[in-house]
Amino acid sequence: MGSRNRMLKNLLAGIAIFIAAFHIIPFYIMITTSFKRESDFSSKWIFPDYLRLENFAEAWSQAHLGTAFMNSIIITAISAVLLIILGSMASYPLARYTTRLNKAVYYFIISIMVVPPLTALVPLYKLVVDIGMMNTRTIAILNNTTAFLPLTVFLYAGFIRSTVPRELEEAARIDGAGTLGIFYKIVFPLLKPVTATVLIISSVFIWNDYQFAIFFLQDNDVQTITVALAGFFGQNQSNLSLVAAAALMAVLPMTIVFLFLQKYFIQGLAGGSVKG
Amino acid sequence: MSQLERKISYTTSKSLKPKIRLKNSLWFMYLPALLLIFTFIVYPFFNGVKLSFTNWNGFSQDYEWVGLEQYKRMLTDPTTWLVVKNTLIYGLGSTLLQNIVGLLYALLLNKKIRFKSVTRIIVYLPVIISPLIMGYIWYFFFAYQGGALNDILLLLGFDKINALANPNMNVWIIVFVNTFQFVGIAMIIFLAGLQSISNEYYEAARIDGASSFQQFKKITLPLLAPSITINIVLNTIGGLKLFDVIFALTGGGPGNASQSMSTYMYDLYFQQQNAAYAATQGILMVFIILILSLSALVYFKSKEVEA
Numbered sequence: 359m360g361s362r363n364r365m366l367k368n369l370l371a372g373i374a375i376f377i378a379a380f381h382i383i384p385f386y387i388m389i390t391t392s393f394k395r396e397s398d399f400s401s402k403w404i405f406p407d408y409l410r411l412e413n414f415a416e417a418w419s420q421a422h423l424g425t426a427f428m429n430s431i432i433i434t435a436i437s438a439v440l441l442i443i444l445g446s447m448a449s450y451p452l453a454r455y456t457t458r459l460n461k462a463v464y465y466f467i468i469s470i471m472v473v474p475p476l477t478a479l480v481p482l483y484k485l486v487v488d489i490g491m492m493n494t495r496t497i498a499i500l501n502n503t504t505a506f507l508p509l510t511v512f513l514y515a516g517f518i519r520s521t522v523p524r525e526l527e528e529a530a531r532i533d534g535a536g537t538l539g540i541f542y543k544i545v546f547p548l549l550k551p552v553t554a555t556v557l558i559i560s561s562v563f564i565w566n567d568y569q570f571a572i573f574f575l576q577d578n579d580v581q582t583i584t585v586a587l588a589g590f591f592g593q594n595q596s597n598l599s600l601v602a603a604a605a606l607m608a609v610l611p612m613t614i615v616f617l618f619l620q621k622y623f624i625q626g627l628a629g630g631s632v633k634g
Numbered sequence: 635m636s637q638l639e640r641k642i643s644y645t646t647s648k649s650l651k652p653k654i655r656l657k658n659s660l661w662f663m664y665l666p667a668l669l670l671i672f673t674f675i676v677y678p679f680f681n682g683v684k685l686s687f688t689n690w691n692g693f694s695q696d697y698e699w700v701g702l703e704q705y706k707r708m709l710t711d712p713t714t715w716l717v718v719k720n721t722l723i724y725g726l727g728s729t730l731l732q733n734i735v736g737l738l739y740a741l742l743l744n745k746k747i748r749f750k751s752v753t754r755i756i757v758y759l760p761v762i763i764s765p766l767i768m769g770y771i772w773y774f775f776f777a778y779q780g781g782a783l784n785d786i787l788l789l790l791g792f793d794k795i796n797a798l799a800n801p802n803m804n805v806w807i808i809v810f811v812n813t814f815q816f817v818g819i820a821m822i823i824f825l826a827g828l829q830s831i832s833n834e835y836y837e838a839a840r841i842d843g844a845s846s847f848q849q850f851k852k853i854t855l856p857l858l859a860p861s862i863t864i865n866i867v868l869n870t871i872g873g874l875k876l877f878d879v880i881f882a883l884t885g886g887g888p889g890n891a892s893q894s895m896s897t898y899m900y901d902l903y904f905q906q907q908n909a910a911y912a913a914t915q916g917i918l919m920v921f922i923i924l925i926l927s928l929s930a931l932v933y934f935k936s937k938e939v940e941a
Contacts, residue, residue, distance in 0.1 A: 371748040377739065378753040381760075381814070384771045387782045391774050401789070402774065402782040448667035451660035459659045463668065470675060472871070472927055477920045480692070480903055480913040481681035482674065504674040507667050537660060566764035568878045569896070584766045588881070591770055598774055605770050609763050616762045620755055623762060624822055 391602035398599075410599070417590070417604035422578055426586035427611075429575070433495055433582060434565045437502040441560050442553055444503070445510030450541050452511065453518035454527075464515065471508040483573055493577040501574065502564045510556050517552040518545070558626035565612060583608050679920075685913040692909030704914040713890050714915070717898045718922070720805055724880075724894055725873035725926065727809040728816070732869045733862065735813065736820025741854075743821070744828045754825075758818035765815060769882025772811045773798070776883070801891035804884050808892060811879050816872060820865045827861030828854070863934035867927055874923050895919045 387402050393409045400406070418424065452464040482501070491497040522545055530540045568584040575581055581589070587608050594600050616623050686704050690697035708714050739757060743750045760768055775782045778796040787794060797803045835853045844852070877896035880886055886893035886901060893901065895915060902912035 367745075367747050370742060370745055371750075373742060374747060374749045374753040377742075378749065378756045381756045383782075384768075384775055384814075385759075387774045388771045399780065401785040402780065403785055444667045444670070448664035451663045455660055457659045459661065463661075463664060467667070467671065470671065472924060473679075473920055477875075477916045477923070478675065478678040478682045479899065480909050480916055481678040481685055483903070484681065484685070484690075484692075484909070485674075485678055500670065501674055504670040507671060511664075511667065538663075541663070562762050566762075566766075568764065568766040568881070572881075572900075584764050584878075587767060587770065591882070596779075598777065598780060601770065602774055605767050608767055609771075612762050613759065616759065617755075620758075624754075624758055 388602050388606055391599055392606045393603075394599045396597045396599055413599050413603035414607060417600050418607065420594075420600075421586050421590035421604045422581065423583070423586060423604065423607060425579060426581050426583045429495060429580055430565055430582040433498045433502065434561050437499050437506075437564050438557055438560045440499065440503045441506055441510050442556055445507055445556060446514050446546060446549055446553070447541065448507075449511050449514035449518055450545060453515040454524075464511075467508050467511050471512065479569070479573060486574055491574075493575060493580050495575075495580055497574050498570060498580075498582070501570050502560075502567060505570070506560045506563070510560070513552050513556060514549065517549060522548050554622060555626040558623055562612070562623075682913045682916055685910050686917055688910050690910045690913075691907050692903055692912075693907065697910070700910075704911050707911065708914050708918065713893075713898070714918075716890060717893050717895055717915075718918075720893060721874055721876075721895045721919075721922070723805055724809060724812065724876045725870050727806070728812045728873035728876075729866055729869040731809065731813040732817050732820045733865050736817050736865065737824050737858075739817065739821040740824035740828055744825055754821070757821055760815040761818045763815070765812075765878035766882050768815050769811060769879040772807075772814075773883055776807060798884050799888050801888060804892045808876070808880055808883055809873075811883065812873060812876060815879070816869065820869065823861050823865055824858065827858045831857045859934065863931065866930050866934060870930055871923060871927055874919075874926065895922075 390405050391402055392413055393411075394400070394406050394413075395410050398406060448467075452460050452467075486492055486497050526544055526548075527540050530544050535543070566584065567582070568588070571582045571585045572588065575585055587604055590604050591601050685697075687699055687701060688697040689700045689703070743754050763771075773781075776797050778784065778794065778799065783797065784794040795803075797807060831854065835857075836849055839849045839853060875896055876894050877900070880892055880894055880897050881900075884892040886897040890898065890901075895918070899912045899915050899919075902908045902915065
C-alpha cells in the first residue's frame, strides 16, 4: 500500500513536470529565437551556440523601447494612484452611509462592471478628438482609471463593509474629527489589503493594455510598450529574432516583479476576481 | 442579523451626539469617481447609441440621420454573423477549456506532490503578460516561415502547415492561446475553492465506502459551484471581448475569417472609415455580453443554492 501510494505520487509529480514543461514552451522558443542571427534558419527548438546580443540593442532603439517604457511607467503609476485615491474615497460613503441615493449610486457603478467600456470605443474616440486630447498620456490615464473604477469601488466597499469596525470611526467622531480626517487617518490605513489588491490588478492590466492604447496613443513619443511592440512587429515580420528580442525585453520587468512578489500577485488577482 | 445591529448602532450613535447625525450622503467623496464614469463611459455609451442612427464616417464634422439604416445593414451583413459566431467561439470555447483544464490542474496541484508550487507559478505566469505580447510569443510557434511547430512537422516528415492563415484552424488556435494565457486564474480560483472544502466530508464518505469518483461527483463538484460561477462569468466576459491576441496572431484574417466583434469594430472604424456602423456593432456587442453573462450568473447562482 505504502509503495503503491509513493508510485502514484511520483506519477502525479511527473504529470506536474510535464504540464510545467508544456507551459514553458512558448517562452523557450522566444528566448532561443531572440539570440539568433536573422540568417540562422536552424530549428527554433535548438539553442544557438552563439549569442547575438546586438538583437537586443537594435530592437531597443528601433522599437523606441526606452520612450515606451517611460510612457508605460508614467501611465500605469499615475492611474494606479488615482484609482486608489478616488476609489477608496468613493467607496467609504457608499459602504457606510447607505442612504437611498448612495445605494442607487453604488448599484449604478457596480452594474457598469458587466459592460466592458471598450464597447463604446468609437464614441469615446470621438469625444477624445473633440476635446483635443488625442495622443496625450493624460487621456490614457483618465481612460484606464475610469475603466477600473467600478471594480475598485466594488472591492473597497466590500472590504469596508465586512472588515472595518465602525466603533473606531465613531470614537474619532466623538473626539471631533471631520469626515475626511476620519477617512484618511483611521479608515484608509485599515484598507491596506484591498489597496494591495487594487494596486496589483490595475497595474497588471493597465501595463498590459493594448486596446485603449492603440486607439489613443499613436504618436511615437506617447506610445506604450504594447503599441511600440505592435508597430515594431509590423515592420519586422521577416526578422523574427529582432521581434523576439523586443518581446523578451517587454515582458521581462513584469515577470521579474511577479517572480519576487508571486504570492501577492496570485492572491491579489485571484482575490479580486473571486470578489469580482 | 447584522442589519439589525447596524440599525442599533446607527440610532445609538445618533442619540449619543446630535452633531454626528448622518444627514447627508457625503456625496462629495464619490463625486470625482462619478464624474469620470459619466464622462468616459456613460456619455460615450449614449453618444454611441445616437451615432448608430447616423452615417458618420469617423472624421468629418457633418453627418446625416439615417434612421435604422445601420441596423438594417448589420442584420443583413453576412460578416456580422461570421463575427458573432467567432466571438461566441472565443467566449464560450475559452470558457469551457479554461474551466475543464483549470479544474484538472487544480485537482492535481492540490495534492501533496513535488513540483506543485513551481508548476503553479509557471502555469500562472502568462496571466501577468500582455495578451498582445503573448500573441506574438505564440506567433513564433505557429508562424509559417520558421515557426517552431513547422520545425517539428518537417522533422517528423510531414508538410509545413500555414496554421494561422487557415480559417478552420486559426479560430481554434486563438481559443487555445487565450486559454493558455488565462487558465492560471481559473486554476487559482479552483484551488481556493478546493482548499475551503472541509476534509470531514471526504472522511465520512470514505467510511461509507464511496469511491474517489463518487466523492468527486457528490462532494467536490457541488461544493465548487461558487468557483465555477465566478470562472464562467469571468472567462465569458474576457473571451467575448477578445482583441489583442487576434490582433497579434491573425489580424482578424484571412479576410474576416478570425475577426471578433472587437477587432471588426476596429477594422470598420480605421480601415473602412465607417464609424457609425462600428458604433452599431458596439451596441450589438453590449447586448450579447449582457445576455450571456447575466444568464450564466442566474443559471449558476441557482445551482449554488441547490448545492
